[in-house]
Amino acid sequence: xxxxxxxxRPAELMAAxxxxxxxxxxxxxxxxxxxxxxxxxxxTLYLYFANKEELFKxxxxxxxxxxxxxxxxxxxxxxGDARALLQVMxxxxxxxxxxxxxxxxxxxxxxxxxxxxxxxxxxxxxxxVRGRGLIREVLQRGIASGQFRAVDVEAAIDVxxxxxxxxxxxxxxxxxxxxxxxxxxxxxxxxIDLLLNGLMAAEKK
Amino acid sequence: xxxxxxxxRPAELMAAxxxxxxxxxxxxxxxxxxxxxxxxxxxTLYLYFANKEELFKxxxxxxxxxxxxxxxxxxxxxxGDARALLQVMxxxxxxxxxxxxxxxxxxxxxxxxxxxxxxxxxxxxxxxVRGRGLIREVLQRGIASGQFRAVDVEAAIDVxxxxxxxxxxxxxxxxxxxxxxxxxxxxxxxxIDLLLNGLMAAEKK
DNA sequence: TACATTACTGACTGGCCAGTCAGTAATTAT
DNA sequence: ATAATTACTGACTGGCCAGTCAGTAATGTA
Numbered sequence: 001x002x003x004x005x006x007x008x009r010p011a012e013l014m015a016a017x018x019x020x021x022x023x024x025x026x027x028x029x030x031x032x033x034x035x036x037x038x039x040x041x042x043x044t045l046y047l048y049f050a051n052k053e054e055l056f057k058x059x060x061x062x063x064x065x066x067x068x069x070x071x072x073x074x075x076x077x078x079x080g081d082a083r084a085l086l087q088v089m090x091x092x093x094x095x096x097x098x099x100x101x102x103x104x105x106x107x108x109x110x111x112x113x114x115x116x117x118x119x120x121x122x123x124x125x126x127x128x129v130r131g132r133g134l135i136r137e138v139l140q141r142g143i144a145s146g147q148f149r150a151v152d153v154e155a156a157i158d159v160x161x162x163x164x165x166x167x168x169x170x171x172x173x174x175x176x177x178x179x180x181x182x183x184x185x186x187x188x189x190x191x192i193d194l195l196l197n198g199l200m201a202a203e204k205k
Numbered sequence: 206x207x208x209x210x211x212x213x214r215p216a217e218l219m220a221a222x223x224x225x226x227x228x229x230x231x232x233x234x235x236x237x238x239x240x241x242x243x244x245x246x247x248x249t250l251y252l253y254f255a256n257k258e259e260l261f262k263x264x265x266x267x268x269x270x271x272x273x274x275x276x277x278x279x280x281x282x283x284x285g286d287a288r289a290l291l292q293v294m295x296x297x298x299x300x301x302x303x304x305x306x307x308x309x310x311x312x313x314x315x316x317x318x319x320x321x322x323x324x325x326x327x328x329x330x331x332x333x334v335r336g337r338g339l340i341r342e343v344l345q346r347g348i349a350s351g352q353f354r355a356v357d358v359e360a361a362i363d364v365x366x367x368x369x370x371x372x373x374x375x376x377x378x379x380x381x382x383x384x385x386x387x388x389x390x391x392x393x394x395x396x397i398d399l400l401l402n403g404l405m406a407a408e409k410k
Numbered sequence: 411t412a413c414a415t416t417a418c419t420g421a422c423t424g425g426c427c428a429g430t431c432a433g434t435a436a437t438t439a440t
Numbered sequence: 441a442t443a444a445t446t447a448c449t450g451a452c453t454g455g456c457c458a459g460t461c462a463g464t465a466a467t468g469t470a
Binding site for chain 1: 328382401
């Protein structure tokens with residue numbers, strides 16, 4: 001009954017590690033616990049990852065890249081206006097990320113950036129920059145078409161992403177305190193509503 | 206030259222601890238380093254704080270409560286309209302917090318909430334709830350006076366606070382990666398501009 | 411002066427955990 | 441069958457660090 005699905009081991013270990021890193025932080029997570037959650041011994045873990053830090057890097061990389069790919073594809077294929085595109089992208093992101101533990105990665109990166117500058121650099125260049133690029137493209141389309149006001153695009157990108165990040169972060173941090181919190185859907189809807197209204201070029205009634 | 210300003214020791218230790226906790230996280234911070242930064246030995250630290258966790262709690266409590274007091278006072282004294290009040294509060298918050306290491310506390314709480322549920326609970330009840338109360342009051346005034354649209358107030362509070370939180374968090378996490386980042390003033394101005402536009406009741410040209 | 415009190419020190423210890431590696435079990439090859 | 445290879449184990453160790461405490465220095469007091 002041992003060693004089934006040979007090539008599945010690393011994925012199982014990374015999933016276990018993501019869970020625990022997100023829940024407890026990097027330093028407070030014991031590799032014994034990671035291995036136990038994946039149903040193997042600590043020694044097995046070291047067959048697939050050179051050390052704790054390499055495991056950490058792998059978790060970050062594998063977890064986040066697929067999401068970006070989806071976003072970039074959506075950008076090239078979507079044929080509605082900028083307003084609708086922005087709305088769809090913000091909601092789709094939560095669909096992809098909010099239903100998994102991937103939502104914990106922003107919290108993890110924020111917590112550990114100081115201790116792992118190289119990982120932070122990697123994340124910044126490969127995740128933040130690409131993610132910001134998606135929003136930048138949408139804003140520029142909207143401004144070019146006259147649908148959006150000519151806001152400061154770079155600043156607006158960060159302002160738009162902040163509530164999305166906080167939504168993801170909340171669940172894995174203080175989210176445990178406020179049980180009565182309204183659901184993410186209401187939050188997202190309100191964010192998008194405020195945002196689109198704020199971006200809209202003055203022309204209505 | 207030793208033991209000057211007797212009652213200043215705890216404050217010096219807490220300042221040193223805040224710096225290092227924010228920079229490295231709770232688990233990765235050594236009490237030897239905290240003591241060294243405060244210019245004393247580790248033994249001295251234990252004269253003022255029972256253990257590492259008590260030091261952590263003290264840092265959180267002492268750091269954040271004064272800021273809230275300011276906000277609550279502003280609410281009772283300000284005599285402009287809701288629009289101006291909201292703007293002033295968001296900017297003043299950054300003045301108070303952005304110029305000190307207090308800005309690192311949100312990052313710290315987010316990182317460690319899972320490991321210190323009691324501290325998280327305390328922070329939630331005494332900081333988040335009160336902070337949200339400030340914004341709620343402003344929104345309700347604005348909606349009552351017809352200046353703001355009737356948005357979902359509870360959700361809007363979180364959407365409004367998110368960019369403020371991220372501004373504080375950024376500096377102590379991935380902020381080290383993007384040196385070319387525009388200044389916080391531009392970011393804040395864009396946030397407030399988008400927000401006020403988004404909140405405004407439709408009545409303009 | 412001597413004695414008491416307060417402030418501080420830093421070597422020490424005990425537990426914890428990342429990382430190792432000699433050994434065992436399962437699988438595959440011959 | 442037997443050998444060779446691959447997958448996995450878990451007891452062990454070495455370093456690190458929170459927390460201790462016997463001792464020293466400074467200050468206060470009589």
